[in-house]
Amino acid sequence: MGQTLPRFEKAHGKSEAEIRRRILQAIFELRLPPGVRLTEEQLAETFDVSRTVVRQAIARLAQDGVLVKLPNVGTTVAAPSRKETRDILAVRKMVEPDIVRMLAAIRDGEGLDRLRAHLAKEQVARSRGDRGTLVRLTGEFHLLLAEISGNQVLTRLMTGLQTLTCLAILLYADQDDACPPDEHSRIMNAIADGDEETAAAEMLDHLLHVERDLQLDHRDERSSINDTIAWLRGDAEAQEK
Ligand SMILES: [Zn+2]
The missing domain is CATH 1.20.120.530 (GntR ligand-binding domain-like)
Known part of the structure; x- marks a missing residue:
């Protein structure tokens, strides 16, 4: 990592590992915002590779929790609460x-x-x-x-x-x-x-x-409605969230 430069002379056919490295690098440079949707077509075109290779890269990044696959939505960049x-x-x-x-x-x-x-x-x-x-x-x-x-x-x-x-x-x-x-x-x-x-x-x-x-003391806006409903129901555990 960090030592080897991407092989620019190679016109196309980036490997699955190279695609993963580029996506991670984009996230590290804050170029790829959390929650953004990525499609296989788009990535295949960007890296000039088959969708099979893209699918492998996505699967591996999803395994690491970096990408999230949602039914009916597709693949998005993770947006941790x-x-x-x-x-x-x-x-x-x-x-x-x-x-x-x-x-x-x-x-x-x-x-x-x-x-x-x-x-x-x-x-x-x-x-x-x-x-x-x-x-x-x-x-x-x-x-x-x-x-x-x-x-x-x-x-x-x-x-x-x-x-x-x-x-x-x-x-x-x-x-x-x-x-x-x-x-x-x-x-x-x-x-x-x-x-x-x-x-x-x-x-x-x-x-x-x-x-x-990171200012993590605030509660998640995302779950606050659910918390409130749980609280209204008298579910004490919800207050621990
Ligand atoms: Zn540090």
């Missing part, structure tokens, strides 16, 4: 401190070089005021951590979680830059120092900031 976003961040807070703890224990030189190169790119995008690229890169930082851990299951899990977080940023954040500046470098420095506890603590702090910026 506030409750879902809180759940996503809860899982991230369980998983990501342990990822960086593990990386601090390993202190793999090549991995650290990749992290440094990545943070340098973030810095360039930030100084240029290139917000789309910056948002994508800050999201990819979290995927890179999982990737460097060498655990494919983690990488796959984090891809889904990070992508849904990007969509939630578009829905709920006042500003588009979810990762506060400097926190990534603090995490990386702790990994480089082999300081497992600090790395984990910095990551947890960072995710709490991301969560705070």
Whole structure:
């Protein structure tokens, strides 16, 4: 990820993996809004591939929760509710401190070089005021951590979680830059120092900031009518939503 450029010289016939990567990249750059409808025809035409290839890409992204298939509606980009976003961040807070703890224990030189190169790119995008690229890169930082851990299951899990977080940023954040500046470098420095506890603590702090910026305390507008009806019925559980 991040290293290999798409093969532009190839006129058509993008692979299923390339299509998935492009769609994820579009979401990471906040170019693909949550809830937008995608059709097989449209994607097949865009990528100049057969609908079979598109269908495979859609199926895989739907499995990761990034796309949603609805009967009578078709395929849409996911639009996580506030409750879902809180759940996503809860899982991230369980998983990501342990990822960086593990990386601090390993202190793999090549991995650290990749992290440094990545943070340098973030810095360039930030100084240029290139917000789309910056948002994508800050999201990819979290995927890179999982990737460097060498655990494919983690990488796959984090891809889904990070992508849904990007969509939630578009829905709920006042500003588009979810990762506060400097926190990534603090995490990386702790990994480089082999300081497992600090790395984990910095990551947890960072995710709490991301969560705070998302303003998830409000109830979902989407479910508030249902909540009210349930409340009128005297269903106490509904108030916990
Ligand atoms: Zn971040």
